[in-house]
Amino acid sequence: xxxxxxxxxxxxxxxxxxxxxxxxxxxxxxxxxxxxxxxxxxxxxxxxxxxxxxxxxxxxxxxxxxxxxxxxxxxxxxxxxxxxxxxxxxxxxxxxxxxxxxxxxxxxxxxxxxxxxxxxxxxxxxxxxxxxxxxxxxxxxxxxxxxxxxxxxxxxxxxxxxxxxxxxxxxxxxxxxxxxxxxxxxxxxxxxxxxxxxxxxxxxxxxxxxxxxxxxxxxxxxxxxxxxxxxxxxxxxxxxxxxxxxxxxxxxxxxxxxxxxxxxxxxxxxxxxxxxxxxxxxxxxxxxxxxxxxxxxxxxxxxxxxxxxxxxxxxxxxxxxxxxxxxxxxxxxxxxxxxxxxxxxxxx
Numbered sequence: 001x002x003x004x005x006x007x008x009x010x011x012x013x014x015x016x017x018x019x020x021x022x023x024x025x026x027x028x029x030x031x032x033x034x035x036x037x038x039x040x041x042x043x044x045x046x047x048x049x050x051x052x053x054x055x056x057x058x059x060x061x062x063x064x065x066x067x068x069x070x071x072x073x074x075x076x077x078x079x080x081x082x083x084x085x086x087x088x089x090x091x092x093x094x095x096x097x098x099x100x101x102x103x104x105x106x107x108x109x110x111x112x113x114x115x116x117x118x119x120x121x122x123x124x125x126x127x128x129x130x131x132x133x134x135x136x137x138x139x140x141x142x143x144x145x146x147x148x149x150x151x152x153x154x155x156x157x158x159x160x161x162x163x164x165x166x167x168x169x170x171x172x173x174x175x176x177x178x179x180x181x182x183x184x185x186x187x188x189x190x191x192x193x194x195x196x197x198x199x200x201x202x203x204x205x206x207x208x209x210x211x212x213x214x215x216x217x218x219x220x221x222x223x224x225x226x227x228x229x230x231x232x233x234x235x236x237x238x239x240x241x242x243x244x245x246x247x248x249x250x251x252x253x254x255x256x257x258x259x260x261x262x263x264x265x266x267x268x269x270x271x272x273x274x275x276x277x278x279x280x281x282x283x284x285x286x287x288x289x290x291x292x293x294x295x296x297x298x299x300x301x302x303x304x305x306x307x308x309x310x311x312x313x314x315x316x317x318x319x320x321x322x323x324x325x326x327x328x329x330x331x332x333x334x335x336x337x338x339x340x341x342x343x344x345x346x347x348x
Contacts, residue, residue: 012237014039019082021045022089024338026188030225031232043078048339066108075115084123084236087112092195095289105159113170123174123239130181131157132164136300138219143303144243151298154291174239180228181221181247184322187336189329190344198286205330208262214254215270217297221247224317234311247302248315260327
């Protein structure tokens with residue numbers, strides 16, 4: 001047919017041109033692998049260009065700091081003739097520098113949207129998060145119509161809310177936002193360690209933790225990066241608009257989290273966890289501010305039935321399997337060849 005042959009797995013056209021921002025990170029690397037495997041042409045927008053060995057053959061790399069003053073021109077050139085843009089670039093650290101985070105997350109998202117509009121891109125897929133949702137229940141799941149006012153104490157959540165407001169005003173024909181639970185994979189283990197643990201604590205991950213103090217509300221979900229990539233390609237193939245929750249079953253409870261690290265859970269009042277996170281973050285002893293604690297304890301559980309019903313999304317990994325995959329990677333300080341996913345060296 002004139003528009004090209006169909007990919008074997010997702011219905012992606014083999015002549016499809018897809019621009020992926022944040023292409024060398026946790027989710028981005030998985031999306032690039034899947035898209036290249038489907039036969040699509042992929043342009044990866046990255047701040048640091050990976051080596052040839054760090055990505056599937058055929059990926060084109062465009063170096064761009066999306067929060068910089070000159071990002072718009074670079075992004076627009078990369079997006080000319082693109083069938084879709086998948087916006088995954090996001091900054092989590094340094095958590096003490098709100099200006100720098102907002103530069104990437106808010107100004108960068110604005111630049112991506114405006115460049116896509118000017119280049120006439122027909123479809124934008126944006127990686128939002130469970131963090132966009134207002135506080136919710138831990139005994140049932142919520143669908144995509146749950147309020148999206150975020151968790152006020154979390155800067156990550158506030159930026160995700162702002163990004164979705166920017167999408168609301170976009171003049172792109174089709175806009176899709178994915179709202180996954182915490183995205184994990186073995187290859188991203190070292191990246192996660194850098195983001196969330198101080199250097200002195202990283203060696204402890206290799207050992208079993210006999211006890212893990214956790215509040216009762218530590219009920220959460222994780223989703224494997226390969227399953228998120230599968231959903232993204234299904235969205236690109238169908239041009240499905242709107243929001244999609246992405247989280248497999250079953251929810252992970254405090255005992256499940258402790259068992260995954262080889263120990264048992266000891267109940268801990270949420271106030272103590274918050275106080276400890278606040279004190280150690282304020283003194284720069286560790287990189288996780290209290291907003292991440294509130295995000296863990298207050299974010300709702302996700303109902304992913306829309307993705308299953310409309311996209312045919314069936315995650316390969318359930319929550320226990322996804323958690324086991326990343327925990328094995330954490331113990332091994334595993335990584336990949338890209339600058340963001342590079343394996344962790346002790347105390348690096």
